[in-house]
Amino acid sequence: MDCRYGHHFNHISSTGDSRLGVKFADALSPIQPASPPHSSSYGRLPQPTADLEQVRRDVKEFGYGFVKDALSPPQLAGLQKRLKDQAEGEAKAGVAYFDGGPKKPNQRIWNLPNKGQEFLDLLEHPLVEEFMPETLGDGYHLSSYTANINRPGSNGMGMHTDQITINPAVPQFPLGLNLMWFLCDVNEENGGTRILPQSHNGLVAPDNLFDNAGTTFASGPAGTCLVFExxxxxxxxxxxxxGGERPVILQFYVRHFVRPQENFTLSVTPEVEARMTAKMKQACGYRVTATLGGVEGFRPDGTIVKRPESPVVALNADGTRTSVGRSKL
Known part of the structure; x- marks a missing residue:
């Protein structure tokens, strides 16, 4: 287990200096990352741009880039309203999830495919096809599709990578790519995401997960899309x-062989599944890639699967159905 993963998710508890604990664990590990450079050491950092080739260069060099005006005004307005209504509705219904410190000012909205057509439509945004295939290859799918409403009083969170849960760690190449959609103007004051530039290159990791020293912050106008690996x-x-709040939507895509954080094939309702396009279903893990993701055995690559109406069950030798009880083995 990556020691930073264990520490971040409380699988490893320690007393005393957590930084010393992390460095001690590094010394015992075959992977010993170096401390990242300070963001002030760079001559330039990525800025929002409509030039997609520049965004590609920024992602390659820094690990992140910004697409300016990625959402049209109608798309932005529709997503803003749908997310606001959903957040208020979940809070009123008593099913909301809050975090961000002792007073829990932040609200997270999970499983967005179930939460409105606006979120389903965003799965077919041109930027998905623009960036995902060249980075993640064929058959990429969502690991998670969530919203994070960061409100005043939030303490932020500990430094992490979205690849930190992959064990054993594979730092040599990206297993995922994130699209973060800004639904308001985002800046340092209202909780813009802290980023360590170029920390995707080589074996680099912070010593202290709860120290923002050396980071920059994601900043851009409403409608911007932050692309980061x-x-x-x-x-x-x-x-x-x-005052105010910082709502963003996060589409985190992974390579076809990576287990997703959200099991969409179980969590998406039949009503939503019935109106999903093939691209939406691929995003939610319904597509067969190579030999992975089949139902009732092998299915050809690219097949969009569904729950079988008549799955093969336990049978007697004469082909009749048998009851299944606890094994005596």
Missing amino acids: SRVWHATGPNIAQ
């Missing part, structure tokens, strides 16, 4: 604004 060290920034 899964090895970049980052964290939700503290929101020190006097």
Whole structure:
């Protein structure tokens, strides 16, 4: 287990200096990452741009880049309203999830495919096809599809990578790519994501997961899309604004062989599944890639699968159905 993963998710508890604990664990590990350079050492950092080739260069060099005006005004307005209504509805229904510190000011919305057509439509945004195939190859799918509403008083979170849960660690190449859609103007004050530039290159990791030293922050106008790969060290920034909130939507895609965080084939409702296009179903893990993802045995590559109406069950030797009880073995 990567020691930073264990520490971040409380699988490893320690007393005393957590930085010394991390470095001690590094000394025992075959992977010993170096401390990242300070963001002030760079001559330039990525800025929002409509030039997609520049965004590609930024992602390659820094691990992240910004697409300016990625959402049209109608798309932005529709997503803003749908997310606001969903957040208020979940809070009123008593099913909301809050975090961000002792007072839990942040609200997270999970499993967005179930939460509105606007979120389903975003799965077919041109930027998905623009970036995912060349980075993740064929058969990529969502690991998670969520929203994070960062509100004033948030403490932020510890530094992590979206690839930190892959064990054993594979730092040599990206297993995922994230699209973060800004639904408001995002800046340092209202909790822009903290990022360690170029921390995707080589064996680089922070010594202290709860120290933002050396980081920059994701900043851009509403409608911007932040593209960042899964090895970049980052964290939700503290929101020190006097009012308002910072809502963003996160589409985290992974390579076809990576187990997703959200099991969409179980969590997506039949009603939503019935109106999903093939691209939406691929995003949610319904597509067979190579020999993975079949139902009732092998299915050809590219098949969009569904729950079988009549699955093969336990049978007697004469072909009749048998009851299944506890084995005596």
